[in-house]
Amino acid sequence: MINSIISKDSKWMYISGNLTTSSVYMDYNKVQQGIAGQVRYNGSQFEVNDGNSWKTLYDNMVEVGLSPSAQEALAWAEKKMAAERQAEELARHNVTVKDALDRYQQQITDAEQQLKMVVALVQDHTQSV
Numbered sequence: 001m002i003n004s005i006i007s008k009d010s011k012w013m014y015i016s017g018n019l020t021t022s023s024v025y026m027d028y029n030k031v032q033q034g035i036a037g038q039v040r041y042n043g044s045q046f047e048v049n050d051g052n053s054w055k056t057l058y059d060n061m062v063e064v065g066l067s068p069s070a071q072e073a074l075a076w077a078e079k080k081m082a083a084e085r086q087a088e089e090l091a092r093h094n095v096t097v098k099d100a101l102d103r104y105q106q107q108i109t110d111a112e113q114q115l116k117m118v119v120a121l122v123q124d125h126t127q128s129v
Contacts, residue, residue, distance in 0.1 A: 012070040016063050 036051035047054040066074070091098035 010067065012067050014063075014065055014067050 036049055038049040039057075040047050040049075040054070042054070046057040048057055049055075087097065087101055091101045
């Protein structure tokens with residue numbers, strides 16, 4: 001039985017469901033007498049005796065999943081990975097594709113280094129002002 005789920009706002013996940021907040025109170029004296037705490041299956045649900053009456057044990061349904069933003073990001077990543085795998089596979093068998101892929105990867109590496117250098121220079125200038 002799910003008693004509670006705490007959901008924080010998240011860009012990546014969602015939690016929804018029909019959680020009930022009621023709980024079954026057990027009379028300690030009746031538990032000692034062997035009355036309270038008994039469980040039975042009645043029709044289509046479980047019930048527990050609280051010492052005075054039978055209370056339904058709710059079967060709460062909760063759904064946990066990825067948000068549309070997370071699903072979209074993962075779908076993009078899958079497409080990107082598939083394209084990269086395809087290019088690498090073609091590069092194994094084709095010199096022209098290998099050359100183009102090597103130049104592409106080198107240009108990315110060069111651009112990342114240039115960006116890091118510019119960011120470092122701007123940060124140094126900002127801190128000294």
